[in-house]
Amino acid sequence: MKLSYYPGCSLHGTALDYDRSVQEVCGALGIELVEIPDWNCCGASSAHMTNHEIGMRLPLRNLLLAAELGHDVLVPCAACFQRLKAAERSLKEEPEYWDIEGYPEDLNIVHVSSLLAEDSVVNKIREQVQVRFDGLKLACYYGCLSLRHPKITGVINYEQPRTLEAIVESVGAQPVSWSHKTECCSGSLTMARPDIARRLVGDIVDAAKRAGADGMVTDCPMCQANVEGRQLDLASADYLPVFFGTELISAALNGHYPAKQKKVHLVDASVLDEVLNRAPQSREETL
Structure with a gap:
């Protein structure tokens, strides 16, 4: 399988580790990624909230x-996915307005979690797993942008998605049932209104703890940074780490969790090490 790859700004900046894990996991699963040459910012938040024309021209390019x-x-990136899908919808509905001809109807924009949750890919992950995360309970957190608005994203189960759950289960961990998996974390307001961010993140983390989660898993770099970072402002020091789905798969495929990866978290992420240390270190040992 060969796919064009749009990393977006976050994955070349504050979420470099996400980019590394996506490319590593895809390589291990036989998915060839071809980075789009000379790609530009999709304009998430800053552009589309300022000027509609600019907010569309950036992802259209x-x-x-x-x-x-x-x-x-x-x-x-969930925000990039949402902006590219919005541009695609507008282009298909109003090609004459954008003065663009010949755009291929069969070009699909695929979010990474949707790809990794496909049955054929899940089976490959299970076959290649070196260490299973048995006993690790995770709250799957989607946030807003990879799901809504469904008229833009095309997601059917936008209130009860299952892609992250499929990824979590593929490495042997247990997704918990909880109430806040599609609630907004206020990522776009975290600097302007930290009071709102603290309240929303507090509600999300409390809900995950009530469900018995040892940590959270997401596919949005903004959510990952915001939910971890804003926990530091809360009264409780009982923090929950927020992992990327590809981060979990990478550790399961390699059989270890690199110290440099653990260091990028803003809260203690040693729970993954603890599970790895309890688990057999190769699939052969479990046979």
């Missing part, structure tokens, strides 16, 4: 570059 490669487009 990326789609036209992807179309030249001729492959479906893999997008790890």
